[in-house]
Amino acid sequence: MELAEIQDQQLMELPLFDQIDRNDIRPMLTCLGAFVHEYRGKEYAVLDDELMAHVCVLMSGCIFMLKEDQEGHRSFLTYIQPGELFGESFALRHSPVTSVSFLAARPSQVLCLPLAKTLHTCSNRCVFHETLVSNLYEMLSRKNLALMQKIDILSRDTLRDKLLSFLRLQLTGDSKAGASRGLSIQGSTVTLPMNKSELAHYLNVNRTSLCRELHAMEQDGLLLVRGDSYTLTECVMQAQTSQIVS
Numbered sequence: 001m002e003l004a005e006i007q008d009q010q011l012m013e014l015p016l017f018d019q020i021d022r023n024d025i026r027p028m029l030t031c032l033g034a035f036v037h038e039y040r041g042k043e044y045a046v047l048d049d050e051l052m053a054h055v056c057v058l059m060s061g062c063i064f065m066l067k068e069d070q071e072g073h074r075s076f077l078t079y080i081q082p083g084e085l086f087g088e089s090f091a092l093r094h095s096p097v098t099s100v101s102f103l104a105a106r107p108s109q110v111l112c113l114p115l116a117k118t119l120h121t122c123s124n125r126c127v128f129h130e131t132l133v134s135n136l137y138e139m140l141s142r143k144n145l146a147l148m149q150k151i152d153i154l155s156r157d158t159l160r161d162k163l164l165s166f167l168r169l170q171l172t173g174d175s176k177a178g179a180s181r182g183l184s185i186q187g188s189t190v191t192l193p194m195n196k197s198e199l200a201h202y203l204n205v206n207r208t209s210l211c212r213e214l215h216a217m218e219q220d221g222l223l224l225v226r227g228d229s230y231t232l233t234e235c236v237m238q239a240q241t242s243q244i245v246s
Contacts, residue, residue, distance in 0.1 A: 039104035046102040052090040054112040061108025076201035189231040
């Protein structure tokens with residue numbers, strides 16, 4: 001797909017372009033030599049031990065970051081949602097070679113920006129380029145926060161505690177605090193941008209165990225599950241409020 005085929009509104013919704021005038025975005029991307037790549041579902045965007053020379057922004061779809069060992073065992077590390085970066089940690093290294101793989105979980109569009117041109121302003125020293133670099137560092141800090149949130153969630157003793165901690169975080173709807181992007185929230189109901197298999201990957205459990213625990217939590221009156229929508233019941237929400245007050 002050509003960059004010209006991407007709608008202006010889709011570009012403006014990317015956090016990387018916050019506070020950049022819509023009329024400046026396309027000239028900037030042309031100056032940077034940016035391009036768009038499309039991936040089919042289950043297609044690798046980047047393989048382990050591959051040179052990473054671009055900062056990648058997911059425009060649509062979902063990307064998994066995976067670690068695979070020599071025996072072929074695959075570990076799920078995290079997922080990337082539309083608007084988020086991936087690969088930048090490797091591209092910023094002196095030796096920009098990846099130690100993980102990035103797999104398109106579903107059909108995905110990725111905006112790729114050459115790192116060297118992204119970090120170093122051109123001779124025109126455009127103000128919007130400085131804003132772009134500032135946004136890049138802001139997004140890096142959010143990714144670090146999301147990683148710390150995941151470590152906190154996975155450190156919980158039981159799968160039930162992990163689920164409640166994860167869902168409470170998502171209900172804040174605050175991506176700056178580590179919540180996922182692309183959420184739909186109504187009261188105490190959150191619709192996740194991932195299915196149960198993807199949620200199981202995130203929590204580092206198998207799908208059967210996840211579904212069994214969700215059913216048990218429904219039986220215990222803790223939540224309601226409808227597809228990818230999860231509603232925390234009043235008793236859970238009250239317990240959370242009590243913890244905040246105390």
